[in-house]
Amino acid sequence: MxxxxxxxxxxxxxxxxxxxxxxxxxxxxxxxxxxxxxxxxxxxxxxxxxxxxxxxxxxxxxxxxxxxxxxxxxxxxxxxxxxxxxxxxxxxxxxxxxxxxxxxxxxxxxxxxxxxxxxxxxxxxxxxxxxxxxxxxxxxGNRCIGVPGEDLAGVYSAKDFVGWYNGLPSCQELSPDLSSDTAVILGQGNVALDVARILLSPLDILKKTDITQPALEALAESRVRRVLIVGRRGPMQVACTIKELREMVNLPGTRPEMVAADFQGVTEALKGLPRPRKRLTELMLKTALEVPGETEQERRRNASRSWGFRFFRSPVEVLAEPNHNRVAGIRLAVNQLEGSGDGAQPVLTGEMEDVSCGMVISSIGYxxxxxxxxxxxxxxxxxxxxxxxxxxxxxxxxxxxxxxxxxxxxxxxxxxxxxxxxxxxxxxxxxxxxxxxxxxxxxxxxxxxxxxxxxxxxTFSDWEKIDNIETARGAACGKPREKLLTVEEMLKVART
CATH class of the missing domain: 3.40.50.720 (NAD(P)-binding Rossmann-like Domain)
Incomplete structure (x- = not known):
């Protein structure tokens, strides 16, 4: 006592x-x-x-x-x-x-x-x-693009698209239209590259992940073969990291599609860059400008899908199909940079460029x-x-x-x-x-x-019931887990 x-x-x-x-x-x-x-x-x-x-x-x-x-x-x-x-x-x-x-x-x-x-x-x-x-x-929440046409069918936020293939209950009704050849992603951060990689990855890779079954089935029927990743600034301001870029470069069944003019003057600026930025930029330069070896050349020739960065471009308008309320393309303003390094700012040149596409994904931030x-x-x-x-x-x-x-x-x-x-x-x-x-x-x-x-x-023990069901469902089809996709399903399992 x-x-x-x-x-x-x-x-x-x-x-x-x-x-x-x-x-x-x-x-x-x-x-x-x-x-x-x-x-x-x-x-x-x-x-x-x-x-x-x-x-x-x-x-x-x-x-x-x-x-x-x-x-x-x-x-x-x-x-x-x-x-x-x-x-x-x-x-x-x-x-x-x-x-x-x-x-x-x-x-x-x-x-x-x-x-x-x-x-x-x-x-x-x-x-x-x-x-x-x-x-x-x-x-x-989603950040708006802020241009005419962003409400057209076929325009999605990266947040919602990621939530769709990752099983977020509020995004399961998204049903993205993957019937077009070309998709344009606005933004060049890691999320943008994640989305591009999922759109272009071989199904054999995705089948071994915890991607949801409905997303896997939709991607199996996808006709998307080309993904352009658009940014307002240049190669030295790209927001992704080298790991994500390397994954894109090595993605089976794909080839890079770059514009050599976008890299003008980049080689000369390499010396003054911090090491992480330098390594990232060197990989981009190698991917865009260097002639690959025979093995890589053959791999690229056999690739059925392509991806590429488009630098110095800002969205101006999402273009609609005639007499339809869905995406037909995107109009981009061509920029030039004022300043250098991370502080460089895009300035409009007055030049415009239209890109045909059937899907626009905005990855400009949450x-x-x-x-x-x-x-x-x-x-x-x-x-x-x-x-x-x-x-x-x-x-x-x-x-x-x-x-x-x-x-x-x-x-x-x-x-x-x-x-x-x-x-x-x-x-x-x-x-x-x-x-x-x-x-x-x-x-x-x-x-x-x-x-x-x-x-x-x-409670957490209730969550563990959900976890057990998901991992068991995943194991049955060779995946780490198969997620429950609705709050109702989750609550039902948790209360069993």
């Missing part, structure tokens, strides 16, 4: 004293933990279970032995863009799910899926139940959307205004990931971004700026509230 009193005495003193150091007794017993009276624990709520949300949770749990973390997710399934954004033929990138799973199963972490924050529960209600709320729900009127939002930058993750003009409210910075970088970038936000949160705990002295109800009151509103929570 005395040891139990000592435990709670030390725990209360340490928690309320905001010390950076963990009581050895508390640490041995796993910190606060769900098995003890949780009123003594600081409680943090994270909205969004993508990379930003899980990295935020992971760092909080590692840094403080007394904090409980609850993650709320709109969908019944976790992992956000790792599940729905990473290309199916990049399974190694998805290995981070193993780390996220360890976090979700931690004694001081809980996952609650099928909760639409802003609709099912307000941010203000979360703030009443938790000492701090971290918004990490990412960038779920954007975050506001989810609750009580949360400050910068609609121009499409972010929550913040200072080092602290939401401006708000108390005990933080943000991480793309909602904090805009849609930039890769998963590793998001990890560092999230860690920086956690650093701010912990500093505020330690300084007393964030008051954790008063007990908070956390998930207990939120679960009661959601139950009254008819919202059925999905």
């Amino acid at each position: 005395n040891s139990i009193k000592l435990f709670f005495s030390q725990r209360k003193l340490w928690t309320f004293g905001r010390s950076r150091h963990t009581s050895p007794l508390l640490k041995d017993l796993g910190g606060c933990g769900r098995s003890f009276s949780s009123s003594y624990c600081p409680k943090v709520c994270i909205v969004g279970s993508g990379p930003a949300g899980f990295y935020t949770a992971q760092h909080i749990i590692k840094a403080r032995q007394d904090v409980e973390v609850d993650i709320y997710e709109r969908l019944p399934v976790p992992f956000g863009l790792v599940r729905f954004g990473v290309a199916p033929d990049h399974p190694e990138v998805k290995n981070v799910i193993n780390t996220f799973t360890q976090t979700a199963k931690h004694l001081r972490c809980s996952f609650y899926g099928n909760v639409n924050v802003g609709m099912d529960v307000s941010v203000s209600e979360l703030q009443q139940a938790y000492h701090a709320v971290v918004l990490s729900y990412g960038a779920g 954007k975050s959307l506001p989810i609750d009127s009580s949360v400050p939002f910068d609609s121009r930058k499409a972010i929550v205004p913040n200072s080092m993750g602290r939401v401006l003009q708000a108390t005990a409210l933080y943000c991480s990931g793309w909602l904090k910075t805009g849609p930039t970088g890769v998963i590793a970038t998001t990890m560092n971004n999230s860690f920086d936000t956690v650093k701010s949160l912990l500093e505020d705990m330690d300084s007393g700026t964030l008051d954790v002295s008063a007990p908070k109800t956390g998930s207990e009151s939120i679960r009661t509230l959601l139950d009254k509103r008819g919202v059925k929570l999905i």
Whole structure:
């Protein structure tokens, strides 16, 4: 009995004293933990279970032995863009799910899926139940091209197209028209190259991935044989990385189709480039200008599909078929650059170029959307205004990931971004700026509230039922998994 009193005495003193150091007794017993009276624990709520949300949770749990973390997710399934954004033929990138799973199963972490924050529960209600709320729900909106004709049939956002072949429930009705020979992708980042690669990949490659069966069947009937990847600036400003470019160069059954004039003066500028940019540019130059060896020449001659960058081009108008409401082509303005390096800006020359195509995919970036009127939002930058993750003009409210910075970088970038936000949160705990002295109800009151509103929570163990079904279905056809494609299917399996 005395040891139990000592435990709670030390725990209360340490928690309320905001010390950076963990009581050895508390640490041995796993910190606060769900098995003890949780009123003594600081409680943090994270909205969004993508990379930003899980990295935020992971760092909080590692840094403080007394904090409980609850993650709320709109969908019944976790992992956000790792599940729905990473290309199916990049399974190694998805290995981070193993780390996220360890976090979700931690004694001081809980996952609650099928909760639409802003609709099912307000941010203000979360703030009443938790000492701090971290918004990490990412960038779920599309950036508009901003030209006439972008609403024509046959024009798609890369976000929706990626969501379609990756099994995002909201994108399963997309049914992209793949009946034309040529597709044009606007944007030259990694997502643009992912889309081009999926459109042109041999089915034998895709069949071994977790691409959805409906997408696989549609691609089997696809008539797309040529993909042009269009950018406003030049080869030295291209936004993709060398890994994605190398995958395009080596993609079986395809050949590159470049315009030599686009590379004028690039060779002379190589010396002054940083090493990553230099290697990327050298590969582009080699692909576009060098005469390949005999083996590569033969491979290219036998290729039935082609892809290529088109630089110094800006979309002006999506052209429609006569008397039809669908895409027939795209009009591009020809640019020249003013300035150099990453700061170079495109300037119109007055010259125009029309490209015939039956599909236009806009890959010019995602954007975050506001989810609750009580949360400050910068609609121009499409972010929550913040200072080092602290939401401006708000108390005990933080943000991480793309909602904090805009849609930039890769998963590793998001990890560092999230860690920086956690650093701010912990500093505020330690300084007393964030008051954790008063007990908070956390998930207990939120679960009661959601139950009254008819919202059925999905726990991580419920997700594991979905995971088991998906992997079993995948194994039956030689794939890592076959995803459930509707929220209704997910909920049915989770509640079985």
